[in-house]
Each structure stands twice: as C-alpha cells, then as structure tokens.
Amino acid sequence: xxxxxxxxxxxxPPHVANLLGVALERLREQILAxxxxxxxxxxxxHYRLLDMIxxxxxxxxxxxxxxxxxxxxLGQHVDYLQERGYAESARLEGDRRVRLVxxxxxxxxxTAFARAAIARVEQEWAERLGAERYADFRQALVELGxxxxxx
Amino acid sequence: xxxxxxxxxxxxPPHVANLLGVALERLREQILAxxxxxxxxxxxxHYRLLDMIxxxxxxxxxxxxxxxxxxxxLGQHVDYLQERGYAESARLEGDRRVRLVxxxxxxxxxTAFARAAIARVEQEWAERLGAERYADFRQALVELGxxxxxx
DNA sequence: TATTGTTATACTCTATAACTATA
DNA sequence: TATAGTTATAGAGTATAACAATA
Numbered sequence: 001x002x003x004x005x006x007x008x009x010x011x012x013p014p015h016v017a018n019l020l021g022v023a024l025e026r027l028r029e030q031i032l033a034x035x036x037x038x039x040x041x042x043x044x045x046h047y048r049l050l051d052m053i054x055x056x057x058x059x060x061x062x063x064x065x066x067x068x069x070x071x072x073x074l075g076q077h078v079d080y081l082q083e084r085g086y087a088e089s090a091r092l093e094g095d096r097r098v099r100l101v102x103x104x105x106x107x108x109x110x111t112a113f114a115r116a117a118i119a120r121v122e123q124e125w126a127e128r129l130g131a132e133r134y135a136d137f138r139q140a141l142v143e144l145g146x147x148x149x150x151x
Numbered sequence: 152x153x154x155x156x157x158x159x160x161x162x163x164p165p166h167v168a169n170l171l172g173v174a175l176e177r178l179r180e181q182i183l184a185x186x187x188x189x190x191x192x193x194x195x196x197h198y199r200l201l202d203m204i205x206x207x208x209x210x211x212x213x214x215x216x217x218x219x220x221x222x223x224x225l226g227q228h229v230d231y232l233q234e235r236g237y238a239e240s241a242r243l244e245g246d247r248r249v250r251l252v253x254x255x256x257x258x259x260x261x262t263a264f265a266r267a268a269i270a271r272v273e274q275e276w277a278e279r280l281g282a283e284r285y286a287d288f289r290q291a292l293v294e295l296g297x298x299x300x301x302x
Numbered sequence: 303t304a305t306t307g308t309t310a311t312a313c314t315c316t317a318t319a320a321c322t323a324t325a
Numbered sequence: 326t327a328t329a330g331t332t333a334t335a336g337a338g339t340a341t342a343a344c345a346a347t348a
Contacts, residue, residue, distance in 0.1 A: 016292070019292040020171055023171055024175060043338090059307095061306065069339065072308075072309085072339085072341085075308070076308095077338090097305065099307070121167070125295055128295065134291070136287060137291040140284060141167070141171065141174060144173075144280070196315065221316075222330065224315075224316050227331095228315090246328095247325090248330070249328095249329060250329075
C-alpha cells in the first residue's frame, strides 16, 4: 500500500459510510468465526433470517416484510435452512396457503451462537471505548435507526 | 407487519448488527437519490471506487488492495466506469504492465455528488442527535475502525 | 378475485483459476 | 521467474415476472 512506481498512496479520509462498513464487516467476521465455523452451511444471511423467527413461528410473507426482501428470496433461504435442519415448516391449519416457519433446536443453537458472537464484539468495543462511551454510541445508533425509511 | 392469522408480530430487539445495517442502508439510499438518479449507470459500488481514486491516478493493484477486493473484481468496475466516461486509464510509461486509472471530469462530478449525499445524511443525523452527540458518535466509529483486521 | 407461496430467470457483487504481456 | 492485469467461470444474495393453490 506504500508508494510504488512513483505513485503516491491512496486518498482515504474515511467518511461515515466507510466507517460504518468497517464496523459491520467486523461483526460479520465474528459471526463466521474464521476457521472454526461451528455451523458450516450457514452464512450471515441465514443467521439473520433465523434470528428473526419468533418461537411461535412466522409466515414467509411476514418474514419477508420484516427483512425488507421479497417472498421469493426469503422463501429460498427458508428452503435452504430446512434442508439442513435449521428450520422446519408446516402448512397452517385453517389456511393451507400459509407455511408456518419455525426454528429447530439446531436452529436455536445457531442463533444463540450468532448472538454470542455479536455480544463478544460489543464487549470488545465497550472495552475499547469504555462502557459509558460505548453505551452512548449504541444509543445514538438506536435513535438514528428510528423512523427511517427502510426502503 | 401486524398480527395476522393469530400469529404474533416478529421478535425484533435490534442488535448492533441490525442497527449498523439500517444506518448504512440510509446512506445507500441517499447516494442513489431515489428517482432523481443524477448518474444513472452508477451504483453504490462504483461511487465507492471513484471516491478512492486520487487526483494523480492509481494502479489497479493498489486500488484493489485498498478496497479489500481482488484485482479481477476491481478491474471489472474500472472497465465499467471507463466505458461510461467516469474514468480513464493509460499504460504507465516505464512499466507498460501498469494501468494508471484516473477519474474524468464527469467522474469528479459523480464523486462530488456522492460526497454531498453523505454530507446531507450526516447533517440530518447531527440535527437529530445534536452536533456534540453526533461528533462523539462519529469519533467512536473512527476509534472502532482503527486497527481492525479488515480481511 | 385476492393472497400465499413457488418456479424460472436475471442482475449485482465478488471470488477463484488460468492465462497473457511485460519486467 | 515475478508482477500487472485479463478472461472465464462460479457462487451468494436478491430481484422481477409468471404461475399454482387456496381462500
């Protein structure tokens, strides 16, 4: 990254977009957990989906709306998770068009793992900034996320 | 998103990953500028690349390292931008393997636009949180991004 | 007819592998 | 032989369009 062939180094006064991107990347790395990979088939998008399924289960349409994606795309992820035993689903009695999606026990474990990974990063950040500054940072994020047009 | 078919709403106690994601999404939206689209062919990834090209130009290899992506992937974006007149490139005298990439004037305009879009969002955030809290927030992000394993 | 979910297809972003030209 | 960049290909993530089953 140093000067090569007489060309100076790249301009990089990081703006918020970059900063947020780096922080998010750090979380992704922790969730994938490097070489460990406790849940080999799972990618970050799958952890995200598993995480948003409530204990009673949810409909594909609602999950899609909540994730801000299409039913088609979300349904594909559900199939993927179901094939690998992280989720299960059944047609709803009373309205057989609806597929009620639930996490399996294995899906619960994966979700717990991902949440723990995120908690580890938050822990590290809190140590780096100090508990109070980190709490402020987090609170600021919450306030910035409220009432924003998600799409 | 409300209760349907007797199913309760989705669990969504947003964790940092979600919060960061929402914030980043807000920036992306502003850069794409909804229906306006001042630079129709440009996607967020292109603005990012344009933004990291210094005035003297840069080599593909260096840009790739800086962006944390492969030369192949980056080179593809460069071609895309060049075809549309946002970037230009020439083999370097003294080492003709090297392609020196520069922004065109149109590329400069696009970059200025993207930076202004980001500035608008920062402005809005600063108003929402207050200037001081926003400055703290931003500073926290800077510190969290320092010394992290980018890849 | 409206709604839920599916199948088919395509685009975006990025990666790996194999290659060419130049040094 | 090493380095800069390219061509070919693939996979991950998501979208649009057209459809089937059920209500």
